[in-house]
Amino acid sequence: RYRMFLSLKHNSWFKQFNNGVLEIIDLPLCEKDFENVCFLLIRKQNPHLQDIQSALTEYLNLSFGND
Known part of the structure; x- marks a missing residue:
């Protein structure tokens, strides 16, 4: 999933086909x-x-204690 959406190294599906419609929030x-x-x-x-x-x-903060 990382390579499909977030990878800077790979030519991700998200970068190729998003067309600015979707927001991805890490x-x-x-x-x-x-x-x-x-x-x-x-x-x-x-x-x-x-x-x-x-x-x-x-x-996420409550469940996993992220700050």
Whole structure:
């Protein structure tokens, strides 16, 4: 998934076909001795974009103790 969406090194699907419609928001998900890729893929025109991002960030912080 990282290569499909976020990789700077690879020619990702997201970069090739997004056409500026989707927003990708990288949300680090770190646990003790473990790091994973977590991101939100959502339409830029969503009127609740900021609320959704805030709620997801709060959830990750509560669930996984991210700062």
